[in-house]
Amino acid sequence: MSYTALSGQLGAMKAMEVMANNLANMTTTGFRAERVQFETVVSKEYSKLSAGMTNTDVRMPSYSSPAAFLGIRGTFTDLSQGGIETTGNPLDVAIQGEGLFVVNTPDGERYTRAGNFSLDATGRLVTQQGHAVQGSSGDILINGSEVNVTASGEVIVDQTQVAQLRIVDAKPGTLLRESGMLFSVAEGQAVADVEKIQVQGGALEGSNVNAVRELTDMIMASRLFESFQKSQESGSRMSELRNTRVGSVSG
Amino acid sequence: MIKALSTASTGMDAQQIRIAVIANNIANVNTTGFKTSRAEFQDLIYETVQAPGGDTASGVSAPMGFQVGSGTGVVGTQNLFTQGTMEQTNNSLDVAIEGKGFIAVQLPTGETAYTRAGSLSINASGQLVNQNGFPLVPAVTLQTNGIERRIGIDGTVTSRVPPATAPTSEGTIGVWTFPNDAGLKAVGRNLYQETPVSGTPTQGTAGTQGAGTLRQGFLESSNVNIAEELIKMILAQRAYELNGKVISTSDQMLGATSQLR
Numbered sequence: 062m063s064y065t066a067l068s069g070q071l072g073a074m075k076a077m078e079v080m081a082n083n084l085a086n087m088t089t090t091g092f093r094a095e096r097v098q099f100e101t102v103v104s105k106e107y108s109k110l111s112a113g114m115t116n117t118d119v120r121m122p123s124y125s126s127p128a129a130f131l132g133i134r135g136t137f138t139d140l141s142q143g144g145i146e147t148t149g150n151p152l153d154v155a156i157q158g159e160g161l162f163v164v165n166t167p168d169g170e171r172y173t174r175a176g177n178f179s180l181d182a183t184g185r186l187v188t189q190q191g192h193a194v195q196g197s198s199g200d201i202l203i204n205g206s207e208v209n210v211t212a213s214g215e216v217i218v219d220q221t222q223v224a225q226l227r228i229v230d231a232k233p234g235t236l237l238r239e240s241g242m243l244f245s246v247a248e249g250q251a252v253a254d255v256e257k258i259q260v261q262g263g264a265l266e267g268s269n270v271n272a273v274r275e276l277t278d279m280i281m282a283s284r285l286f287e288s289f290q291k292s293q294e295s296g297s298r299m300s301e302l303r304n305t306r307v308g309s310v311s312g
Numbered sequence: 313m314i315k316a317l318s319t320a321s322t323g324m325d326a327q328q329i330r331i332a333v334i335a336n337n338i339a340n341v342n343t344t345g346f347k348t349s350r351a352e353f354q355d356l357i358y359e360t361v362q363a364p365g366g367d368t369a370s371g372v373s374a375p376m377g378f379q380v381g382s383g384t385g386v387v388g389t390q391n392l393f394t395q396g397t398m399e400q401t402n403n404s405l406d407v408a409i410e411g412k413g414f415i416a417v418q419l420p421t422g423e424t425a426y427t428r429a430g431s432l433s434i435n436a437s438g439q440l441v442n443q444n445g446f447p448l449v450p451a452v453t454l455q456t457n458g459i460e461r462r463i464g465i466d467g468t469v470t471s472r473v474p475p476a477t478a479p480t481s482e483g484t485i486g487v488w489t490f491p492n493d494a495g496l497k498a499v500g501r502n503l504y505q506e507t508p509v510s511g512t513p514t515q516g517t518a519g520t521q522g523a524g525t526l527r528q529g530f531l532e533s534s535n536v537n538i539a540e541e542l543i544k545m546i547l548a549q550r551a552y553e554l555n556g557k558v559i560s561t562s563d564q565m566l567g568a569t570s571q572l573r
Contacts, residue, residue, distance in 0.1 A: 070569075073565070074316075074565065075380065077316045077558075077561070077562060077565065078315045078316045078319065078380045079380055079381070080316075080558070081315075081316040081317075081319035081320045081323075081383070081555075081558045081562070082319050082355070082380065082381030082382065082383060084320065084323055084551070084554050084555055084558055085319050085320060085322050085323030085326065085381075085383040085384045085555060085558075086323070086353070086355050086381070086383070086384045087323070087551045087554065088326070088327070088330065088353065088547060088548065088551050089326075089353040089354065089355060089384050090352065090353070092355060092384075095379065095380075095381065098376065133378060134376065134378075135362060135364075135375075135376035135377055135378040136376065136377065136378050136379055136380070137376045137377075148392070149392075149394050150392045150394060152494075175354075177352055177390070179390060179492065179494045179495070180491060180492035180494065180495070180511075181491075181492060181495070181509055181511075182491060182492060182495065182508055182509050182510065182511040182512075183491065183511065184491040184492065184511065189352045189354065189387045189388060189390070190354065190387060204491065205522055206411060206412040206489075206522035206523075206524075219522070234364055234375050234376040234377075235364055236364070237360070237363055237364060237377055237379070238355070238358045238379050238381065239358065240354070240355055240356050240357045240358060241354050241355070241387070242354045242355055247363060247364040247377070248363075250364075272550070272551075272554055275554070276554065276557065279557070279558065279561055280561075282561075283561045283564060283565055286565050286568065287568060290568050290569075290571075290572070293572065294572075
């Protein structure tokens with residue numbers, strides 16, 4: 062009893078931590094919300110009665126119920142579209158629909174949705190963290206005054222196309238988060254290039270954290286926590302009664 | 313639970329910085345040549361309880377991972393060098409740069425700084441100086457008694473000294489460009505300085521090699537968009553409140569835990 066309640070409380074706490082991270086990143090460009098999925102873990106059956114027999118070979122009339130625990134199956138990245146705001150800054154790019162930008166990091170290829178790009182000292186297009194954004198033929202060099210990114214992801218510098226942005230898509234549930242707005246794919250998984258690229262230059266995609274949803278989930282988690290607290294307390298009270306009343310001689 | 317508290321506090325810190333940047337933008341809405349700035353954020357380290365595809369206890373690979381983040385942090389503030397609106401002043405020593413580039417000035421320390429604010433004037437030795445009195449680089453020395461001073465779109469400064477009838481050249485205002493404007497360091501007084509990420513400046517002639525052209529009699533206003541800043545401010549305030557709410561909710565849960573017996 063008390064362990065079931067404890068598992069629920071731990072789950073609510075973990076969910077709370079995930080929501081806290083979502084809300085902290087509510088205004089982070091390109092941030093994708095993380096969602097928690099709960100599951101019921103059936104841990105133990107009090108008596109294995111599928112055979113229907115007890116040791117005295119008498120059929121028991123009912124089935125003893127198993128103890129269930131609430132667990133977190135995992136978290137997954139909500140890849141839904143965030144709001145797009147126009148900034149007028151030519152190096153800002155927002156992806157419309159599915160996909161992720163490809164960046165080159167010291168640890169290898171990584172993916173991001175944050176399109177608040179900048180240039181480095183050599184004129185390469187880089188993310189805020191300084192990782193080079195990848196086009197279909199590697200790093201994107203911008204040496205010129207007028208930069209435009211077309212709706213299909215072509216990078217135009219002074220009326221000349223210099224690169225084509227690479228946008229890839231990953232299977233749901235295969236993305237692993239890293240700090241600095243990066244995603245990597247799980248081992249043994251691969252990304253696929255998006256063929257019909259849809260981006261918007263001079264615009265940024267905000268985070269897709271929905272404050273109303275996070276807030277209601279947070280209230281739910283805290284109420285869930287409280288109700289597990291109550292069952293914890295009544296369980297404790299029952300044990301107390303058992304220890305003090307049972308076996309005591311009345312009168 | 314302590315983690316949710318610290319996560320929320322990073323969120324509150326971030327919004328505080330955001331508001332500070334917005335306040336500076338709004339305060340400089342009427343500053344000539346001021347470039348709006350924005351704070352950029354990123355997520356922090358993730359605690360990976362279980363990587364996607366990892367083995368669960370039952371020997372089946374998990375269809376999803378389990379990761380808990382630890383909040384947000386500032387990755388930097390970025391100056392946005394979009395064109396500000398041109399304001400006509402009719403002052404012959406006001407110049408605005410249309411397009412990319414900066415006017416360079418020499419600081420008293422000998423270092424060079426770059427600016428978009430082109431409200432120039434003349435110092436005691438006849439040199440063109442910026443509003444702080446710092447001489448331009450390359451220096452432009454004006455003729456005494458020069459009248460009908462013209463600054464061409466390519467930066468050439470000419471004036472006529474009576475009784476001569478033809479104007480004579482006094483020098484050229486250089487326009488300097490950087491590979492990465494956003495990498496410049498703002499040092500106050502409307503000045504920027506070179507950094508390793510801005511790249512080395514190139515002295516160009518106005519109107520060539522990507523450098524903008526000069527407009528005499530105009531000043532470039534700040535590129536701060538007040539409506540946008542106010543919206544960002546409202547968002548920042550609400551986000552701050554929500555993070556505060558996370559703290560109070562976590563605290564309630566923590567309080568309830570301490571009541572356990």
